[in-house]
Amino acid sequence: MTEEPHRSNDAADHGPTGELAIVGIGNELVTDDGVGPRLVAAMDSLPEMPPPGVRLVNAGTTGFLALEAMSGCERAIVVDAIETGADPGTVHQYRCREGGFEGPIPDMTMHDVSFTEALCFARDVYELPDDVLILGVEPGSLQTGFGLSEPVELAIPKLIEMIVATDPRLDPVHLEGAGEETLEREVMDA
Structure with missing residues (x-):
């Protein structure tokens, strides 16, 4: 079961319009750990993606590459496999603002360094977004x-919907009129 994305027609609810980084983290050779790179590939295959002002990056298993990908951006969205004991496919949301997590800190294990630790402590090295x-x-x-x-x-497809709901630049016309079945077919073919 996935959490429902918040949708609003009010542009102010969509957040800032500055540069956005969408970063996929994971190892494509470890089944579901490859969800981040798979999401990036699926989004990249959609028409008009990424639009101007949006970075779409597969950071693999390198935490510092993920930080570099979002350096200088106003906001970032990071997708990774996170094991909590819930049903497979459940989407969990975590938010880091100004270097601190709101609520529980997700256990994201990278091969070189914990992404969440790097996110909190590498602010002196990278110009990281205040909103992740x-x-x-x-x-x-x-x-x-x-x-x-x-x-x-x-x-x-649910992840793409959730990401698209965060920024009006990501809401191409074909997603509005195509319906979920077409989106799922495009994503499966990516």
Whole structure:
């Protein structure tokens, strides 16, 4: 079960209009840990993506590459697999503002450094956004292998909807009129 995104027609609710980084984190050779890179590939395959002012980056398993990707941006959205014990495919939301987390800190393990630790402590090295939204997808499998489990693959269109809802630049006309079935087909083909 995924959390419902907040949608509003009020542009002020969509947040700032400065540069936005969408960063996928994960290892594509460890099944569902590859959800971040898979999301980036799916978004990149959509027409008109990324629009001006939006960075779309696959940071792999390198926490510092993720930080570099969002350096200088006003906001960032990070997608990764986060294991909490919920049903596979569940989307968890975490927010880091001005270097501190609102609520629980997600356990995001990177191969070189914990992303959440780097996010909180690397502000002197990188010009990091004051607003970082982390979308964590509950993995169904973290075994060595290529490709996502079915519940995590099915979460990709929901993740795209949630991300699109955060910024009016990401709401292309084809998403408004295409319907979820077309979006799922485009994402599955990516």
